[in-house]
Amino acid sequence: QQQVKQSPQSLIVQKGGISIINCAYENTAFDYFPWYQQFPGKGPALLIAIRPDVSEKKEGRFTISFNKSAKQFSLHIMDSQPGDSATYFCAASEIGNYQLIWGAGTKLIIKP
Amino acid sequence: NAGVTQTPKFRILKIGQSMTLQCTQDMNHNYMYWYRQDPGMGLKLIYYSVGAGITDKGEVPNGYNVSRSTTEDFPLRLELAAPSQTSVYFCASSYQNANTGELFFGEGSRLTVL
Structure with a gap:
């Protein structure tokens, strides 16, 4: 019950696409x-x-979408750029808790 | 403004050796954390501290020890190194707890146990 499951493990997107x-x-x-x-x-x-x-929640080209009933959340990167190539981790925590529970990570590659 | 500084960046240990990973922060943060990062596994919390003199176990504390004598420093001690401790170790700090505030990470210490 403490897990956060992240997918995909790796992702390749063309420059200008949505990750x-x-x-x-x-x-x-x-x-x-x-x-x-x-x-x-x-x-x-x-x-x-x-x-x-x-x-x-949106900040520049980055948007989090949250679906409470489905217990899912996602990161959208609009107009993906080569500089966005990185590993992305989602995480979650309970109120008052010192721990973040981390997803396994997604290695994102943006092809020029 | 250095943020969170970890030393050493790289280290190779033989099985059974001991060592200390150093971590210091200059942001006057109360909360400090040690994580290990293994490929495809995300970050696992080893130990954390909510202030000087106070430490507690995280998810994977076996084989490690910590101390927090000052607000700035949070060293991680590995006793009797084992190959299973081969990993990248990250120290982090935050002004508020992990549910409220941003974690600031060091650049990591890559440890290999042979």
Whole structure:
């Protein structure tokens, strides 16, 4: 019940296309859902986060869509660029909890 | 502004050796974390600390120890290294807990146990 399942494991998208990464969870007590971006040789960095009181959050070309009833959330990258090539992690946590539960990661490659 | 600094970046250990991974942050964050990252497995929490003098186990603490004598430093000790501890280790810090605030990560320490 503590798992966050992320798919796909890897993704290749043409420049200018839309990249979509999906995550699913079981624990209905989760109330914070961040996405982190990691470049090779670097630590993860927060990209965007959402709470269940909204169904969508947009920051520039990055959008989180959240479906509370399906217990799923996804990251959409519009107009994908080669500089977006990285590994993306979804995560989730419960209120007051010190732990983030992480997805397994998606390696995204944007082809020029 | 250094953020979270980890040393060493790379290390090769023989089975049974011990070592300490150093982590320091200059953001005056109360919360600090140690994660390990294995291919296809995401990040697993080893230990965390909510302030100086307070530490607690995460999901995968066996074979590791930590201490938090100051707000800035959170070293991770590996005792009797085993091949299963071959991984990339990340230290992170946050001003608020993981449910509320952004985690800031170091660049990682790649450890190989042979």
